[in-house]
Amino acid sequence: GGAVRVTLVQGLAGEEFYETMACGARAKAKELGVELEVQGPQKFDPTLQTPIVNSVVAAQPDALLIAPTDVKAMIAPLTQAKQRNIKIILVDTVVEDASIGLSRISTDNVKGGAAAAKALSEQIGGKGKVLVISTDPGVSTVDARIKGFEEEIKAAHPGVSSLGVQYSHNDVGEASKIVNAALAKDPDLAGVFATNLNSATGAGTALQQAGKLGQVKMVGFDAGPAQVKQLKDGVVQALIAQLPGEIGAKGVEQAFAAVKGQQVTAAIPTDATIVTRENVDTPEVRKVLYKAGC
Amino acid sequence: MSGRLLSAQVFWIGLVLVGLLAAFALLRPASFATPFNLLNLVSDAAILLLLATGMTYVIITAGIDLSVGGVLVFSAVAAALTAEATGSLLLGAAAAVLSGLGWGLLNGVLVAHGRIPALIVTLGTLGMSLGAALLLTGGVDLRAPGELNLGLGLARWLGVPHLVWICGAITAVLGFALARTRFGRHTYAIGSNAEAARRAGVRVGRHLVTVYGLAGLLAGLAGYLSLAKYGITGVSAHSTDNLQAIAAVVIGGTSLFGGVGTVAGTVIGVFIPAVLQNGFQILGVRPFWQQVVVGAVLIAAVYADQRQRARRDQ
Amino acid sequence: MSGRLLSAQVFWIGLVLVGLLAAFALLRPASFATPFNLLNLVSDAAILLLLATGMTYVIITAGIDLSVGGVLVFSAVAAALTAEATGSLLLGAAAAVLSGLGWGLLNGVLVAHGRIPALIVTLGTLGMSLGAALLLTGGVDLRAPGELNLGLGLARWLGVPHLVWICGAITAVLGFALARTRFGRHTYAIGSNAEAARRAGVRVGRHLVTVYGLAGLLAGLAGYLSLAKYGITGVSAHSTDNLQAIAAVVIGGTSLFGGVGTVAGTVIGVFIPAVLQNGFQILGVRPFWQQVVVGAVLIAAVYADQRQRARRDQ
Amino acid sequence: MAGPLLEARGIVKSYGHVEALRGADLALPPGEVVALIGDNGAGKSTLAKILSGVEPPDDGEILLDGRPMAFSSAEDARAAGIETVYQDLALCADLTPAANFFLGRELLKPGLLGRLGLLDDAAMRERARQACERLGVELKSQDAPVSTLSGGQRQGVAVARAVTWARRVVFMDEPTAALGVVQTRRVLDLIRGVRDSGVSVLLISHNMQDVKAVSDRVEVLRLGRRVARFDTAQVSMEELVGAMTGARG
Amino acid sequence: MAGPLLEARGIVKSYGHVEALRGADLALPPGEVVALIGDNGAGKSTLAKILSGVEPPDDGEILLDGRPMAFSSAEDARAAGIETVYQDLALCADLTPAANFFLGRELLKPGLLGRLGLLDDAAMRERARQACERLGVELKSQDAPVSTLSGGQRQGVAVARAVTWARRVVFMDEPTAALGVVQTRRVLDLIRGVRDSGVSVLLISHNMQDVKAVSDRVEVLRLGRRVARFDTAQVSMEELVGAMTGARG
């Protein structure tokens, strides 16, 4: 009896992507009369997310909305959840086990990665060294972005040479250190693609500090407040904004449906928008920028 | 280090843990105090327990080991690479344990014979082991062989995960060894007064090498078990392992100045933060509030322990 | 704690630093030994220097302060919120310094009067301050007011950033105070033998509260300066500040067991890792190799220091 | 005999199960040297610590000038003019002899600098050196920390400190145990000198020659209780030893 | 007199600028008690530490049974049958008296358990208690750590330990400084007993009565050098004191 109880487990507490997701989920939950709780680890890390999932599962909510931090490592705790008849909805990231997740809601990340490649190549005039900063390997979304990015470069931008991927563990400071080091090692670095919010924020900070404005171009996934400021400051040339709020809202919808025994949709793609200095102040684009809180 | 003294040392902080368990059980009987939850809690804490047990020995000698997280990761990487190259899980396990031991012995030799402060040595080897692990993997998490992750990682006996049995047994043996064997006695003696121990004929240098070696070996084993449990090497996940282990040891009544402490206390010290985290998560406390509340309750718990012990002594 | 003794303590480790500087300058004269690079290096290290100076006092009392990173972040958040709400940078700075002081006093009271181990107290307040900062901001980084970031954050005098002047001056004053004032003397006395100090009429409790308060105040100021320099509150960037500060203090020859140490040593201890990082980056050592090499050279540096000092003493 | 300057009545102190004092009494008349003797573990040091405010008693009363008083810390006792040489010496091993000598009463530079808390190390060094010299304790270096001193040198520093600062009472817990022959003689002379200047002395010692030589009266502690009091002039060595060990007394 | 059992020649030891020993000599004949006396800071403890392997000398020679030998650690000296009561006692304050008594030579449980390193705490406690009792040192609790013992009790533990284990030589650095009258007498008796059992004793003491009472010969150290040697039976107190202080001798 009683209201439907849903818990959202974020990939990282406090990151604007996930906070915006939580805002969307809360709004929808209110609308549907769902009791929503939000939890998340202090670091983007499966060994920290696992105990949280375990305790959430122990509290036995009706449904679990989760952004798993690793495609493999999170299978075991989620299997346990499934065995306890908790409906699982994957928001943003996924796990490799296809039987987990009644619904999977996310951006088309391969496409987003390719779009980033095009934008960056354009910015650097089609030639030069580019570096990719990501979170960790084994995170479905960012891995897909890298895939899309590299395929696009290989296929259509012969002048661009990739320096490969460096991993920031979704930590702003770490990302900034990586870019610092890269600048020291490759003074002729032309472009940076940062595959997610914290990687981009950190990379942008490093570029800003190094005084390399204009010299190194950057395209980043996500559109958190810090990133938008970097865009406006000219540190970053383009952002690819997802719709985390919508992902959260849709997640709650699907969870509610699953609990009520209604039809659920197995895969729901959400849109992505390219944000540039030119369009950032237009109302349509302003709508998709992430929020720090709701 | 009489039996009576030990149990008194652990008694009050144990009571605090019991109090916490009771409080959460009362607040959420249906979800907290279930075998499901408690088993998960124990199994999530089991690996930290190994690290903290090794740390107990080290801290009782008045040392410290910041390298455990790095050594754990290095060992997990060594195990994953070896298991992949040879196809043998056993060799993988051996690689983990031996590389852990190797790092530990390096720590021990530098501390005991180089006379370098343990904090610096193990901070250095933390960077070295983590850096080396990242070099071996290119900075990317390696995956455990499937048989390991699905085998040891999930296997249970009497409903309890193998991991828990292993960590529990090792902790029990080492707790007993610390309290009741010559090796343990010398550990206390060195931490209490290394010079007096040396004059009394205790081979302080060799003993310290062994103690750091033990801590390293346990970190190596922890790396293997963590690889089994989580299926990945976790190259970025263990940066606070050292502080967590040290905190557990200190919560359990071991003095950072050496000479005093018990493994039983450490076990309690591992579980107090674990229970707090788990309980607040089940209560649905928001993540940032959790940090605040866990911090405050931690202080309060140790305060209660100190007060009671002081009252008894006066 | 005679002048002669102090300088001997710092002499060898200072020589190690000079050696490192010389080595990098020889290897990369055009890029390492430039005013540009060295100024950057100093200005990146300046904020850590404040934390490490406070930590020096704390460790000399045989204490420890793990909370500095959390307090720094909390203070930066307090400053950003206050400056935004009031439009006054001065009030923002006051908010940072006062909240730092507040956390520090809380640490001090709990350590001195609660008799809780400093490690536990400050681990607790680390979680509390960081959690509170995250609660205040919803977990996301706040921006500094533009005038701050572009003003204090960039301003220079005689070519040297204001930040460096500020941190340098404070460090110098506190270094002098430690070596030459009654307050400093009591700090050493407490760390050397708190009971003896108490019997000699030193108000140990009050002094400890002041020392932790000072460390908190410095962390608060560091939060404000970091907000100015980086333009963001850095909610996730300071998790290893405590270890970095502690390492700097210990590299500088301060004993974790209290009673011995100097701020001059700490300054060197801040710069040795900073120079290593910077130098290896300029040499183009790969990031993971850097970790390995920095770890190894750190151990070697302290080893060289210990050996030379031991040789002199025998 | 005038009313005692300092008096302890029925002091009780236990540590866990160990009863260190079980109702100990003591009286210290003004301007006298009282020796407190007793077997090892009799409770002498515990009593001295309680009287100097270092440990709180579980029970019992302390009277100063006939008025009950409760020292809640060593500082209170010091403020009342009481100084102590502790058996464990209570020196800060990392500090120099002079720093220990002046600990808690540091000399500051004159003028503004002093008001800022600046130490006058040269003056402290000189005065500490003189005070030690008076005891015949020679320190080879004034800048070396106390941890490098010989056992006797350390004790000399502790004794010199207490004697210098005491205004009303000095407790001395085995002050000559580590001292050489000459230094011991000097300390005994000093004790007499201190007494003659009107400061009362409580001397704890196992050396009956010294006790006989310097004290006016003797109080004997056994198993945490006072079991005998003597006028020194009228008691023999054998009586003292007998009282301590319980062979008679 | 037979060739000395242990001989030190020209021992030099400096700490930084402080010259603690400047060519000190010492001879310890078999089965005799030699008293080593000297003013505070003369270098007695330093010499004892060097002879028991705790500190390396900067220069000089140590002969055991006439053969030059270099103790590189206290363990070597112990292996050669040499035990020491250090002036700073060198006890582990957190361990019980029995644990200290048996430190480095713990008794293990019989059989397999013992081979696993299991301690026989009951047996150790009992034997330690007996050894202390022989000195008249009573411990109220065998389970309390040494840090809670009185000064004399601690010294008793240290003396009992050294005497129990010594096979050839015992160095005793002011072994009775903190002991009560009775305990001191017992230790002096014990020293005689030990000597009679063939173990040589080097006694460092500031108590000339004790030195006269128990030693066979006296060696005097001043400012890091041996300045005089006496046959105890033929020397007066005044001569001893004079030699120490340099008034004559």
Ligand SMILES: Nc1ncnc2c1ncn2[C@@H]1O[C@H](COP(=O)(O)OP(=O)(O)OP(=O)(O)O)[C@@H](O)[C@H]1O
């Ligand atoms: N902190 C403590 N904890 C437990 N027991 C203690 C403590 N301090 C003293 N005691 C016990 O109290 C008794 C009296 O100790 P105290 O030091 O007063 O003896 P004392 O008369 O000074 O002996 P000594 O002549 O050997 O110095 C001893 O049995 C000692 O073990």
Ligand SMILES: Nc1ncnc2c1ncn2[C@@H]1O[C@H](COP(=O)(O)OP(=O)(O)OP(=O)(O)O)[C@@H](O)[C@H]1O
């Ligand atoms: N570790 C050390 N560092 C510096 N100086 C030292 C050290 N150890 C001893 N000394 C110095 O060497 C000298 C001799 O000290 P030692 O302890 O041997 O004297 P002692 O004859 O035993 O004196 P006492 O009768 O007071 O015990 C003293 O001046 C002392 O300060």
Ligand SMILES: O[C@@H]1[C@H](O)[C@H](O)OC[C@H]1O
């Ligand atoms: O889409 C997510 C977002 O980019 C976040 O910032 O990082 C993790 C990603 O899965």
Ligand SMILES: [Mg+2]
């Ligand atoms: Mg005593």
Ligand SMILES: [Mg+2]
């Ligand atoms: Mg001596």
